[in-house]
Amino acid sequence: MTTQFGKGCHLHLIDGSAFIFRAYHALPPLTRKSDGLPIGAVSGFCNMLQRYVEGNTGPDAPTHVAVIFDKGSHTFRNDLYDQYKANREAMPEDLRPQMPLTREATRAFNIACKEMEGFEADDIMATLAHQARDAGGRVTILSSDKDLMQLVGDGVEMLDPMKNKRIDRDGVFEKFGVGPERVVDVQALAGDSVDNVPGAPGIGIKTAALLINEYGDLESLLDRAGEIKQPKRRQTLIEKRDQIELSKKLVQLDCNMTLDFTLDDLEVKDPVAEDLVGFLSQMEFRTLTKRVSDQLGVEAPAINDTPQSGGAAEAAEEPADLPFDADAYEWVKDAEALQTWIDAAYRRGYVAVDTETTGLDEMRVDLVGICLSSNAGQACYVPLGHKAGADDLFGTDQLAEGQMPMDQALAVLKPLLEDESILKIGQNMKYDAKIFARYGIEVAPIDDTMLISYALHAGMHGHGMDALSERYLNHTPIPIKTLLGSGKSAITFDRVPIEDAVKYAAEDADITLRLWQKLKPQLHQQQVTTVYETLERPLVHVLKDMEMTGIQVDRDVLSRMSNAFAQKMAGYEAELYELAGHEFNVQSPAQVGKILFEEMELEGGKKTKTGQWSTPADVLEDLAAEHTFARRVLDYRQLQKLKSTYTDALQDHIYPDTGRVHTSYLQSGANTGRMASNDPNLQNIPVRSEEGRRIREAFVAGEGKVLLSLDYSQIELRILAEMAGIDALKQAFKDGHDIHAMTASEMFDVPMSEMTPEIRRQAKAINFGVIYGISAFGLARNLHIPRGEAQDFITRYFERFPGIRTYMEETKAFAKEHLYVQTLFGRKIHMPEINAKGPRAGFAQRAAINAPIQGTAADVIRRAMIRMPAAIAGLPAKMLLQVHDELIFEVDEAAADQVVERAREVMEGAAAPALHMSVPLVVDAGRGANWAEAH
DNA sequence: TGATTCACG
DNA sequence: GACGTACGTGAATCAG
Structure with missing residues (x-):
């Protein structure tokens, strides 16, 4: 009816x-x-x-x-x-x-x-x-x-x-x-x-x-x-x-x-008990099935939620405090054994994966074995590249017994690792994904316990597996040193006897799985799921691709510069011996200090907490006007730095077959959300000094290509204006004004038309100071002015921009109450020391003021990077590097305009739609045959 | 291994 | 009233 x-x-x-x-x-x-x-x-x-x-x-x-x-x-x-x-x-x-x-x-x-x-x-x-x-x-x-x-x-x-x-x-x-x-x-x-x-x-x-x-x-x-x-x-x-x-x-x-x-x-209809209860029990919702059954007056069906499996090996998941048992780990020797672990992964829908390799340089090392685990306490090791005869001094390419052929194992694993419905869990998955990519396997989708920990607990503790295992599983993993030894006599993993490797390697997969089970649900509880899902997880593959692409570096340019530096340094060295009246180690701050403050009896020397003379650049700079010795030490140090850290060291990082350098980004590197780059660090290539900047000429585009550099203009100050809601600053940015000049004009009552570089420079230092959690001492040291004067500047700044002071006070108060601060995108940075007493309190407070600003900027560029591959898809362009507020691309010359246009659009719009910025983000672009020209 | 110095944003 | 400070990194080098 x-x-x-x-x-x-x-x-x-x-x-x-x-x-x-x-x-x-x-x-x-x-x-x-x-x-x-x-x-x-x-x-x-x-x-x-x-x-x-x-x-x-x-x-x-x-x-x-x-x-x-x-x-x-x-x-x-x-x-x-x-x-x-x-x-x-x-x-x-x-x-x-x-x-x-x-x-x-x-x-x-x-x-x-x-x-x-x-x-x-x-x-x-x-x-x-x-x-x-x-x-x-x-x-x-x-x-x-x-x-x-x-x-x-x-x-x-x-x-x-x-x-x-x-x-x-x-x-x-x-x-x-x-x-x-x-x-x-x-x-x-x-x-x-x-x-x-x-x-x-x-x-x-x-x-x-x-x-x-x-x-x-x-x-x-x-x-x-x-x-x-x-x-x-x-x-x-x-x-x-x-x-x-x-x-x-x-x-x-x-x-x-x-x-x-x-x-x-x-028309409203009553539920059919059979259908509804059937569906709910099929979903294994115990409580709801019971409740609905009671209401509809039917008997609740028994729910069988034990994992469907063949044998006792697949018992229901144990809580994370199940003891670790290295003897329970399986040495997988053939395809049949491997298949049972793959089946387990399919039943579960997820699997923890870990690779063992001959070293840490993921672009160069060889795969030695693979571990899998889909149930806590159960893990296997699939050895693939272990060598026989570890004692053979000459080494041997003879493979050890009990290993599947690598091709066969990878062929069997590839569908699993690439299956969209199976989650692959790892600790620092970027590493394993890069290894697999070199063997033709694109691992996806992934979860990463290191990044889950980072999203949850940045600032609270480190995110390495050993630390996480001790903290959350109360278990100390087998140290890798016990297998490889250390120092000169260290061996590579392929020389480890397989029976030992099984215990160590499989344990890593077991730990990773247990950490995931423990930490993943906390993302929701701590309300950082969005941070993890939008700022961490999708970035892994973007970084992987950038790192694997690398950037071309011209060895000859570096080598010529090294030689030139060496010659100059030899000259400085001789001059310094002459001035000191004897030979000494110019590279030893202690010896330089001794000569300056004892032998030459100069004033102004300070000692470090270890009792050595301290000779940082700013101290030497003060002496340099009067004393050639100090000037030459500075000159020598600059060249020594450029040579050892850059022109010499970078050459060792060039891959002979490609002529390119591949850095590695540490996604959980900085507590604020910034990344760190290492091996080599390509985020601190010189630019401020003319001599240093020339090192960037060695970073070149390939034949017929150009390098593009797109960087956010003043992004941290824009974010400060946004967060603190400073109308005057916001308006200045909207109007495209010179923000430092405008600050100077406001502070010192100087009309813009009468602005001098000196006044502007002081205002610029104050603007930076504000981002860092300003102090009179710091500003005084930066500007070389008395502390009282610096304090007057700060007082005047806060009079003109009272909203900044309010923002700083509110941020500190929030940190003291919650023990963390947040970016505009919800990233939490924990501040466990914020309520400390003594000098540490000052450090923590300044960090608390800086972290939301630096962190929000870091979030913005992460969002841009994540969207970038889709935005430039189909164009002959590759994203190569990130330097905090700058992205470097290598593109075919003909497509440069188009890439700039698309990349700029992505970067300038990166805050939306999660955040509507009332201050525009502006991106400057440059291009050239090398990084020096592009910047 | 820790301290010092200095390269970057 | 003194304390000792700009924020965030990585790498090379010395010294113990």
């Missing part, structure tokens, strides 16, 4: 996507016990549906209900505007497979489940709401999405299911400043950064509402735009008319869709 929808009927429309995302983000990443299927969002979704059904009693209960979903990603809005929702983040890996299950769940509850290709859920809801209202019924939309507010009125209400708050005409007015029928007008003007609706630049919801209320509606406003008094606003509305009209079409919901069902199909 069906009822014709009409007067007295009450339709509920549930925004399915909103339910799913709410469920996903509210819950830890649960997996189905029997097979590891990610199931957290489905679980939350079902709980929400169940609570909804339970709450539907009394006179206000719905007579009709449907859950509406989005389908596909291309809608008619994309045809109108190709950038619509263009900067949406990709769906998390572990959510995608849950989407079809939420549809199944809806049907299991016996609730109508509707979606349509080419339309958003909002359009379906709009159409249904109109139909229901026209038929004389009532409608309640269960969502808090502001895009749906245009539907409110005349029997249509919204209900925010989380806050249980009704939104009627008054609620809409509160949000938009206009009634529901004018909401689209306001949205068309204000735009929407989340959906990438452009709107009118510079006009937000408040201004939009003001204008609409004054002129009645959008069309009248646009027709009469010339009457607007504010020149900028008037100009925007006239010039951007097309864009605004397009925006309106984008936000306007389609309430006249042709549907393949009618309202009558949405």
Whole structure:
């Protein structure tokens, strides 16, 4: 029996996507016990549906209900505007497979489940709401999405299911400043950064509402735009008319869709016990199955959630405090044995992976063995490259017994390691991914315990496996030294007897798996899932590719410079012996100090805490004007630095077969979110001195290519202006003014037209000081002025920019209360020493002020790097290096303009859509045959 | 191995 | 009232 929808009927429309995302983000990443299927969002979704059904009693209960979903990603809005929702983040890996299950769940509850290709859920809801209202019924939309507010009125209400708050005409007015029928007008003007609706630049919801209320509606406003008094606003509305009209079409919901069902199909039905309980038990939701069974008066079925398997070896997962047993680890000798471990990985849906190699240089070393573990306490080692006869002085290429042929093992493992549905877990996965890539395997998707720890606990402790194992598993891993020895007599892993290697190597996989089980759920609890998912995990492959590409370095340039430096240094050395009256080690600060402050009896010497004379550059610089000796020591040191660290050392890092240098980025290197580069460090190649800068000429583009350098201009000061909300600074950046000159002008009451380089220099030092957590002492030392004067500068600065002081005080207070600070993207930097006493307190406080600024800048460029591969896909261009606020590319000369354009767009827009910056990010670009020219 | 110095953002 | 400081890194070298 069906009822014709009409007067007295009450339709509920549930925004399915909103339910799913709410469920996903509210819950830890649960997996189905029997097979590891990610199931957290489905679980939350079902709980929400169940609570909804339970709450539907009394006179206000719905007579009709449907859950509406989005389908596909291309809608008619994309045809109108190709950038619509263009900067949406990709769906998390572990959510995608849950989407079809939420549809199944809806049907299991016996609730109508509707979606349509080419339309958003909002359009379906709009159409249904109109139909229901026209038929004389009532409608309640269960969502808090502001895009749906245009539907409110005349029997249509919204209900925010989380806050249980009704939104009627008054609620809409509160949000938009206009009634529901004018909401689209306001949205068309204000735009929407989340959906990438452009709107009118510079006009937000408040201004939009003001204008609409004054002129009645959008069309009248646009027709009469010339009457607007504010020149900028008037100009925007006239010039951007097309864009605004397009925006309106984008936000306007389609309430006249042709549907393949009618309202009558949405009638509320009781759930069928068998279907619902069947679904819930299949998902292995124990509590919910029991609850629903009780309610429906059926017996709850037994849930068998032990992992499906053949034998006892696959017992249910033990808690992490299962003891470690090295004897339980298996030596895999053939394909058959390996297959059982691969099967286990498929049953679980995840597997911890670790590689053993002949060294640490992942571009050069050979693969020796692979470890796998999908269950705590159980792990295997697949030896592949162990040599026989470790005692043979001449070495031997004879392989040890009991190993699979490497080709065969890799062929069997490749489908698993590349399977999109199987999560590969590692500690520092970039290392293993690079090794595998060299053997033709692209490992994906991945999780990394090092990066999970970093997202959770940056600043609290290190993220190496040994430290994590001791801290979270209470277990000290076998030190690698016990196998390899140390110093000169150290051997490589391929010389380790396999029976010993099994115990060590398999343990690493076991530990990694247990750490993952322990730490991964904490991401949600600590609210850093987004940090991990958007700033850490996707970066691994980007860095891997950059590192493997490397940058071409011209050995001859370096070698010539080394020779020139050596000659000059020999001259300085002789001169220094002459001046001192005897020979000494110029490279020894202690000996230099002794000559200056004892033999020459100069004033101003300080001793270090070890009692040695201290001779840093700034001290020598003060003496240099009067004493040639100090000047020559400085000269010598500069060349020594350039030669030993750069022109000599870099040559050793050039790969003979490619002529390129491959650095390694440490993603968890700096507590702030910055990365560190090592082996070699390519983030500190000289640039400040003329002589040093020439080293960059050795970094060259290949034949027919150029190097591009794109760097953020003043990104940290822009972020400070944004975070502290300093209008004067923000405006200066918007207007493209010289920020240091402007600061100087404000502080010293000097008009911009009378600005001198000296005054500007002082203001620049203060601006930098502010980012570092300014102190009078530090500023005084930097500017070579008395402390009192530096203090006066700071006082005056804070008078002109009181918001900066407020920001600093608030940041410190936050840190003291929470023991961490945060970037604008939610990255946490822990500050365990913030409440320390004594000098350490000062350090911690300054670090607390600096970390959110430096960290936010680091987050921004990470976001840009993650989007970059897609942005330059298809172009003959490669991203090579990152230097904190700069990216280096190598591109075909002909494509340079296009790459600059795309890369700049990505970098300047990197904060959106997660963050709407009111200060523009600006990127400068340069190009040339080498890095010196490009910079 | 720790301390010192200095290269970068 | 003195303390001893700019923030974040990596690498080479000396000295014990």
